[in-house]
Amino acid sequence: MIRIIFYFIISQKEEGSIFALLLPFILIFIFFYLFLILPQQRKEKKHREMLKKLKKGDYVLTSSGMYGTVSKIEENTVTLKISENVFVKFEKWAIQTVLKKKEENEK
Numbered sequence: 001m002i003r004i005i006f007y008f009i010i011s012q013k014e015e016g017s018i019f020a021l022l023l024p025f026i027l028i029f030i031f032f033y034l035f036l037i038l039p040q041q042r043k044e045k046k047h048r049e050m051l052k053k054l055k056k057g058d059y060v061l062t063s064s065g066m067y068g069t070v071s072k073i074e075e076n077t078v079t080l081k082i083s084e085n086v087f088v089k090f091e092k093w094a095i096q097t098v099l100k101k102k103e104e105n106e107k
Contacts, residue, residue, distance in 0.1 A: 051092050054078065063096045 054060075058070045060080065068080030071087060079089050 050098060051095060054092070054095065054098065059099045060095050061097045061099055062090055062094045064094065067099075 054070060054073060056070050056073060059067070060070060060078075061067055062080070066080070066082060066088070068082045068088065070078055071081045072079035076092055077089050078092055078095060079087050082088055
């Protein structure tokens with residue numbers, strides 16, 4: 001495909017059209033949008049939905065690698081129970097994944 005584009009550009013005379021000059025930039029933009037921007041937007045949307053569905057008792061993994069059970073949910077923060085009588089407060093965005101219940105993971 002790249003050869004076709006270059007052939008198209010080279011085959012134009014020196015007076016070439018504006019379209020021939022802008023074609024590579026348009027194709028690069030389309031490539032970046034389809035393969036970089038769009039997948040990242042989908043991933044962010046999925047993460048936001050996961051955070052909305054977060055509830056007390058969920059077993060989660062944070063972006064720092066800590067496992068814990070959600071004990072309290074506030075507007076922007078989540079309190080995780082890491083161990084007996086050990087509670088740690090995280091920002092919601094730091095929750096990376098909701099895992100299966102703790103008992104199921106230990107089996």
